[in-house]
Amino acid sequence: KQEVTQIPAALSVPEGENLVLNCSFTDSAIYNLQWFRQDPGKGLTSLLLIQSSQREQTSGRLNASLDKSSGRSTLYIAASQPGDSATYLCAVWGNYQLIWGAGTKLIIKP
Amino acid sequence: SQTIHQWPATLVQPVGSPLSLECTVEGTSNPNLYWYRQAAGRGLQLLFYSVGIGQISSEVPQNLSASRPQDRQFILSSKKLLLSDSGFYLCAWDRGQGTAEQYFGPGTRLTVT
Numbered sequence: 001k002q003e004v005t006q007i008p009a010a011l012s013v014p015e016g017e018n019l020v021l022n023c024s025f026t027d028s029a030i031y032n033l034q035w036f037r038q039d040p041g042k043g044l045t046s047l048l049l050i051q052s053s054q055r056e057q058t059s060g061r062l063n064a065s066l067d068k069s070s071g072r073s074t075l076y077i078a079a080s081q082p083g084d085s086a087t088y089l090c091a092v093w094g095n096y097q098l099i100w101g102a103g104t105k106l107i108i109k110p
Numbered sequence: 111s112q113t114i115h116q117w118p119a120t121l122v123q124p125v126g127s128p129l130s131l132e133c134t135v136e137g138t139s140n141p142n143l144y145w146y147r148q149a150a151g152r153g154l155q156l157l158f159y160s161v162g163i164g165q166i167s168s169e170v171p172q173n174l175s176a177s178r179p180q181d182r183q184f185i186l187s188s189k190k191l192l193l194s195d196s197g198f199y200l201c202a203w204d205r206g207q208g209t210a211e212q213y214f215g216p217g218t219r220l221t222v223t
Binding site for chain 2: 034036041042043044045046049089091096097098100101102103
């Protein structure tokens, strides 16, 4: 059974720092991995989708990597800003559904 | 472009009352549709998904039900709400290709009192 873990559960860093969020999964047989952002009380916004054949995807200051063999993905945020404060969730496509991590709550201090 | 709508945005209902949450998608056809619930401080739990009109798969036993009366409409219902039904309900869609990116609606905050 696929399990997705995100560590740490919460992270607080000063503005301007580069940071890495981690996501691990137990079964390497995935179709893809998706990173989402969720602001308090809001729905989820898709940030990056990495197909199983890819190793990374980039969008602006965000870079996501995927290492299926080790069951890991990282989301790198460059030059963090207070507006990046949110909860970040990763999810992997298994047989027919997304399996979710519990998220990392990120706080960027001005 | 595609958009997904959910309503209502918030709802406070007494225990034992019925529930109907609606989700509609615009700008695409034959999407896969999903209902998730997110409890406070926890991850997302898939409740139902649908690959077509009238086709509903349930992931967890509960007193909720789902229906898909039209291609781009997905409804979550209950005949009698329980306190444990409180949570944040999210509707999502994708193109159903197994590797598709999933898109979410704004969610409905349900509080059962």
